[in-house]
Amino acid sequence: MSGLPIGLTVAGTDPTGGAGVFADLKAMHSRGVYGMAAVTSLTAQNTLGVQDVYNVPADFIDKELNSIFSDEVPHAMKTGMIAEADMMAVIAEYVRKYNIPYVMDPVMIATSGDRLMTDRSMATLIDTLIPLANIVTPNLHEAESIAGMKIQSENDLHKALKVFVDDMGAESVIIKGGHLEGDATDYLYDGSRISTLSASRIDTDQTHGTGCTFSAVLTAELAKGRTIEEAFKTGKAYITNAIQNSPGIGKGSGPVNHFSYKGD
Ligand SMILES: Nc1ncnc2c1ncn2[C@@H]1O[C@H](COP(=O)(O)OP(=O)(O)OP(=O)(O)O)[C@@H](O)[C@H]1O
Numbered sequence: 265m266s267g268l269p270i271g272l273t274v275a276g277t278d279p280t281g282g283a284g285v286f287a288d289l290k291a292m293h294s295r296g297v298y299g300m301a302a303v304t305s306l307t308a309q310n311t312l313g314v315q316d317v318y319n320v321p322a323d324f325i326d327k328e329l330n331s332i333f334s335d336e337v338p339h340a341m342k343t344g345m346i347a348e349a350d351m352m353a354v355i356a357e358y359v360r361k362y363n364i365p366y367v368m369d370p371v372m373i374a375t376s377g378d379r380l381m382t383d384r385s386m387a388t389l390i391d392t393l394i395p396l397a398n399i400v401t402p403n404l405h406e407a408e409s410i411a412g413m414k415i416q417s418e419n420d421l422h423k424a425l426k427v428f429v430d431d432m433g434a435e436s437v438i439i440k441g442g443h444l445e446g447d448a449t450d451y452l453y454d455g456s457r458i459s460t461l462s463a464s465r466i467d468t469d470q471t472h473g474t475g476c477t478f479s480a481v482l483t484a485e486l487a488k489g490r491t492i493e494e495a496f497k498t499g500k501a502y503i504t505n506a507i508q509n510s511p512g513i514g515k516g517s518g519p520v521n522h523f524s525y526k527g528d
């Protein structure tokens with residue numbers, strides 16, 4: 265039994281380290297959390313886009329997770345890119361069995377526009393993973409696809425938040441406002457109230473992996489035993505700072521700075 269908090273990410277790779285499991289591990293490390301990673305897909309991608317994807321077979325993902333959980337049970341976990349329904353079913357078994365805090369980032373389309381999840385997996389995502397999640401973290405487009413509605417107003421946004429928790433059974437949801445007009449405002453709903461955190465929009469295209477990084481910080485904070493609300497505050501402060509200090513890597517939409525945030 266480790267004295268160090270342990271966070272697990274179950275997601276795809278980005279060999280340039282801006283998104284996916286490598287970004288998650290950096291974010292967890294910088295929050296003082298020991299990171300573990302089970303890989304769902306290998307991608308050939310960079311800051312310009314996704315060139316190819318190689319899916320890890322579901323039975324091998326099962327072996328990765330069995331290796332981890334039979335040896336040491338992490339204190340919290342997240343999922344990111346999960347391309348296919350059979351992979352989701354395998355991962356859901358471990359979330360159910362070990363019942364550790366679980367952050368579900370429903371990665372569907374990369375910033376570059378490339379698809380990272382098949383359409384036919386949507387029903388499984390809704391039926392098996394979302395009900396197990398302590399926090400679901402869709403961006404605006406993912407929230408529209410999952411809730412099955414257009415979000416064009418504050419009222420729509422409130423309705424969509426409620427679909428995730430009241431109808432689908434997640435403990436809480438954060439709809440991220442990276443793709444809203446105006447300020448970058450994120451909305452948390454926990455079944456009883458809606459709260460928001462806002463940051464001035466930073467005028468930049470250096471946002472590759474913001475969603476992955478944000479959900480990894482939430483996972484790290486839950487691994488330390490923090491509440492959802494505390495994790496949300498840290499996640500928002502961390503990602504705003506990380507975008508502000510982006511290192512300018514690559515020729516396209518570059519990654520954020522995983523090491524610049526120095527808050528508690
Ligand atoms: N230009 C920006 N200025 C300030 N905050 C931003 C900006 N873009 C995104 N964010 C913040 O970053 C976090 C991730 O939000 P976003 O909506 O970009 O998620 P995402 O689309 O899943 O990310 P990704 O780019 O990884 O797909 C949120 O807290 C959001 O408010």
Ligand SMILES: Cc1ncc(COP(=O)(O)O)c(N)n1
Binds near residue numbers: 371473
């Ligand atoms: C392996 C992997 N997981 C997630 C994303 C989404 O991140 P982004 O939308 O910022 O490209 C990605 N590009 N690659």
